[in-house]
Amino acid sequence: MQMWNTFKTGILLAGLTGLFVVIGGLLGGQFGMIIALVFAVAMNMGAWWFSDKLALKMSGAREVTPEEAPELHEMVANLSLRAEIPKPRVYVIETDTPNAFATGRDPAHGAVAVTTGIERLLTRDELAGVIAHELAHIKHRDTLISSIAASIAGAVTMIADMAMWSMIFSSFSSDDGEESGGLAEMFSGVLMMVLAPIAAMIIQMAISRSREYLADEGGANILGDALPLASALEKLEWAAGRVPMQASPATSHLYIINPLVGGFGNLFRTHPQTEERIARLRAMASRNPMMA
Template identity: 50%
Template sequence: MNLVRTAMLLAFLTALFMAVGYLIGGSGGMMIAFVMAAAMNLFSYWNADKMVLRMHHAVEVDERTAPEFYGIVAALAKRAGLPMPKVYLIQNPQPNAFATGRNPQNAAVAATTGLLERLTHEEVAGVMAHELAHVQNRDTLTMTITATLAGAISMLGNFAFFFGGNRDNNNPLGFIGILVAMIVAPLAAMMVQMAISRTREYAADRRGAEICDNPMWLASALNKIARSAKQIVNPDAERNPATAHMFIINPLSGQRMDNLFSTHPDTANRIAALQAMAAEIGGQPAASTQFNESPSERPGTGPWDHGASSASGPWGVNAGKPKGPWS
C-alpha cells in the first residue's frame, strides 16, 4: 500500500510539473525548465550522499575505530541481506541517525554520538535497523526523485514570477495561470514531498522492526530521540534544514505536529504502530518501561560508556560484541 501511494504521489508531481510548464510558456518553456532542473538535480543524485555527510561533519569509522557500533550495523546488514554500508559517526549531543546513498551498493548510515551515549544497545540496534530498512527500500532514491520534481516545480514558479507576464500568449489561463504556477503549484509540490517522506518513515519502522526482530526496541528509541530532540539543538541541521527529512526524528526545533507540513509522522503514532506490531507477533513490550525516563536522567546508559578508561573509538566508543538475536 505504501509503495502504491508513493507511486501515485510521484505521478501527481510529474503531472503537476508538466501542467505548470505548459501554463507558463507552452511546450518550449516547459522543456527548457525541465532540462535546467534535471541538470542541477543530476549532480545532486550522484553527490548527495557526500554533500549531506559533509554538511553534518560525519566521520567514517570501521571495526577498529568503533568496533561495537560497526559490529551492530554489520550484524543487522547481514540479517537484512544487504551489502555492508559505510558507517559514520557525527559528534553531536542530539541523538539521531540517517541513511543516504543512491542504492544499497553505495549506501551509508550515520549516527550521532548522542545516540550512542543516550540509548541502550538494543535501542541503537532498532534505530540502525530502521536506517537499513530505508536503504533496502531504496527510499533515498525515491526522495532524490521527489526532490528533483519538487525542485523543478519551484523553479518553474520562479520562472513565472519573472517572465510569466511576457508569455500570456502561451498561457491558456492568463494571469490566473501565472498565480497557479507561482504559488499553488510549489505549495502542492512541497506537500506531496512531505507526504512521501512520512509514508516512507512508517514503512521503514515496520521493516526495521522485522530486521532487528523486536519492534519495542525501535519504539523505545523513538521516544527517547523525540524528547531529546526537543531539548538539544542540532546546529548543523538548523543550518541545513533541507536534510531534516533524512533523520529518523526531525532534528529541527518547532515541528511537533503530524500535519501537512511536517517531514515526519507524529512520534506517538509511530510508537503505537510498533506496539501493535509487537502484539501481532506476540512480543513483550519490555522496552516500554523506559518511556517515562528523561534522557538527561540516564547519561551514558548505552553500551558505549561503561566507565572504561581504554576507549577505542574516536569519541569513547568501547569495544564489544553486539548482542541479541541478530548477532
C-alpha cells in the same frame, strides 16, 4: 500496510513529476513541457549520484573504521546480514543531539551515520532498532526517492517563480485594448504559480512521511522486534526539543527524528507524528507474539 505505502509513494512521485511538467507547459507550451521533463530527468540523475556525498558533508559526518568503533561496526554488520544488503559505510557525527540517518543511492553505496549523543542515550537494543530502521531506508532506496522528490519540488518552485515574474512583466508591456483580458489571465496564472510550489511541498512531505512508516516497519522486521525502536523513538523525541541540533533544512528529512523542531501543520511535516509511529510499532508487536 507496506504495499499501500509503496503504492502511495509511487502515485505521489508521479503527481510531483506531473506538476513539474504542467508548470513547464504553462511557461513555454509543449516545448516548455519537454524542457521541464528533460530538466527533471537531469536533476534526478544528479540527485542519484551526489545526494549521499552532499548529505554526509553537510552534516559534518566522519567515517570511522572498525578499529575506531568496533561495537558499532559489529552491530551494523550483523543487521546488514539480516537485512540481506551489503554492509554500509559507518559514520559518526560529533554532537550531543541523539539522532541518526542513512544515505546512499542504492544498497551497494549505502552509509549509516549516528551522532555521538545517540550512542550515549540509547541502550544497545534501542540503538539496534535505530540502525535497523536506517538499513531499511537503504534497502528500500528511500534516500534516492527523497532526493528525487526534493529536487523536483525545488525545481517546481524555481520554475513557478520564473513564470510568475515573466507573466507580470509581460502584462505591463501588453496593449491597452487587451488590458482586461490580460489582467484576468495574469491573475489566474499568478494564482497557479503561487499554489504550485505549495502543492509540490505538500506532496514531497507526504512522500517523506510514507517512507518513514515503511522504514519503521522494515526495521522492526530486520531486528525481529518492534519494541526497541518504539522505545528509541520515545527517547529521541523527548531529546529533540532539549538538545538542539545545528542541521540544514536540506538534510533534516533524512534523520530518524527531524532535528528542526517547529510548530508545522501535519501537511508540512517531513516525518509522521512520533506518537503515531510508536503506536504503530507497538501494535505491530502485539499482533506478532514473536516481536513482543
